[in-house]
Amino acid sequence: MKLFTYCSILWLLLNLSVERGECNNLSTTALIRNQLRLLEKVTEMLASKRQVVFHAEVGTTHQTFQKDNIWIYDKVITNVGNAYNPSTGKFTVPTNGIYQFHWYTLSDPKKLAHAGLFVNGRMKARQASNNSGSSNQWITAGSSIALPLKKGDEVYIRSVNAAWPTHLRGLWTAFGGVLIN
Known part of the structure; x- marks a missing residue:
């Protein structure tokens, strides 16, 4: 315009x-x-006005992460701007702006999956998938947050439950984000 x-x-x-x-x-x-x-x-x-958008999934059938481990979303679906690194699980902010992030977690039956979204080591949001039901019960949790970020900031998801390891199901566990302004 x-x-x-x-x-x-x-x-x-x-x-x-x-x-x-x-x-x-x-x-x-x-x-x-x-x-x-x-x-x-x-x-x-x-x-x-760079375009930045990514979406990645846990590509394997099953992943287990201990507390403080960064979750690796190794199946990249979209990575415009190449700011998401599937080897480290980190999104590195390429330009100042407001970013919208989303993450979804499918935990194994009778398992927990507590996810925190972190920026430069500080938790900004969290979600919990407490799947303590039967062996045939699958629980999915999802969350979203918009954040003003600066170039070079690192954003990632990691386990926040101190007591138990996180058990995730691939193809249903995803992390993504987009520069919105």
């Missing part, structure tokens, strides 16, 4: 100068220089 506005104003100024007979070499040169400066600014604005 800003590009359209800038170009429209420039077009209007050029046409007004020509209509009023004020189009000489100096005014034409100045208008062209202004147009080039505006186009450079618009190009910079568009280049700074």
Whole structure:
């Protein structure tokens, strides 16, 4: 929208100068220089609007994590901007902005899966999948949070239950995020 506005104003100024007979070499040169400066600014604005979005799942059939272990979502579905690392399980913020994150956990029957979303080692949100039912009961938990983050911040999910290891089911356990502003 800003590009359209800038170009429209420039077009209007050029046409007004020509209509009023004020189009000489100096005014034409100045208008062209202004147009080039505006186009450079618009190009910079568009280049700074990076798209960032990722979604990854636990790709294996079963994963077990101890407390304080970062959960590894190794099956990457989307990674626009390449900010999510499936080897470490960490999302490294590529540009300042507000990010929306989501994570879903499917725990094994009769097992627990307490997930915390961490930014630079500090927990910002959590969820619990307390599956203490029968051996055929599957419990899924999900959560979401929007956070203002700075370039270089690290975001990840890890176990927060001190007493028991976390047992996760693949393909149903996911983590993702998107730059929203």
